[in-house]
Amino acid sequence: MDACEYTAPTQGARKSFRMSRPTAKRDKAIIMLFVDTGIRSGEAAALRVKDIDMKTGRIQIRQGKGGKGRVVFASQLTLGAIREYWDMRGVRPDEPAIATRSGGFITVGHMYHLIAHLSKKAGTKIHPHTLRHFFATEYLRNGGSMFALKELLGHSTLKMVEYYVHLVNADIQDSHQHASPILFLLNSDGNNKPGHALSDTNRSGVDDPMRMYC
Numbered sequence: 001m002d003a004c005e006y007t008a009p010t011q012g013a014r015k016s017f018r019m020s021r022p023t024a025k026r027d028k029a030i031i032m033l034f035v036d037t038g039i040r041s042g043e044a045a046a047l048r049v050k051d052i053d054m055k056t057g058r059i060q061i062r063q064g065k066g067g068k069g070r071v072v073f074a075s076q077l078t079l080g081a082i083r084e085y086w087d088m089r090g091v092r093p094d095e096p097a098i099a100t101r102s103g104g105f106i107t108v109g110h111m112y113h114l115i116a117h118l119s120k121k122a123g124t125k126i127h128p129h130t131l132r133h134f135f136a137t138e139y140l141r142n143g144g145s146m147f148a149l150k151e152l153l154g155h156s157t158l159k160m161v162e163y164y165v166h167l168v169n170a171d172i173q174d175s176h177q178h179a180s181p182i183l184f185l186l187n188s189d190g191n192n193k194p195g196h197a198l199s200d201t202n203r204s205g206v207d208d209p210m211r212m213y214c
Helices: 024-037 041-046 078-088 108-121 128-141 146-153 158-181 182-186
Strands: 058-061 072-073
Touching: 024 041, 024 072, 024 078, 024 108, 024 128, 058 128, 058 158, 072 128, 108 128, 128 146, 146 158
Parallel strands: none
Antiparallel strands: 058 072
């Protein structure tokens, strides 16, 4: 979020310094909204203030891809960021939830370039759809239902969600290959691994399971 808050370092007469960005609160709210809900950039750009229920976190997307509406939900952290932005700006129900500096609806192109610019400042390369992918994979990694994810993303079938499930399962498999306890207890030939064998009590506080069999 540092890239949202401040400009890039500027070299002054004595030392470099950074200034607060005038759109910092808005841009922070945008990033958090994408990561927290997985909505598309066009859907975010079309939101009005009245579409976001600040008490429940319910967000009404009135016209998603294919003209279909749906409901997504934002956490209290994201609502807090949106509230700070709105308080600074002063809003009315029919106004854009996310606006340009002149108060109009922000365009999809503007949103794309904004996130690309912020990510470049942060030393990475992302765009709005990257944040949508991030939401989907992290939602599943954290125990979310693939059926609920389908509804949140606005997909008509589970086909795309299954793609995210495949990615998460691949990550789990790769993680197991590097973190399986057996790799730290035994060599490939079945002998205790010097330097890695657990003591009488392992890190979880229970007896070394391999002592029972080896």
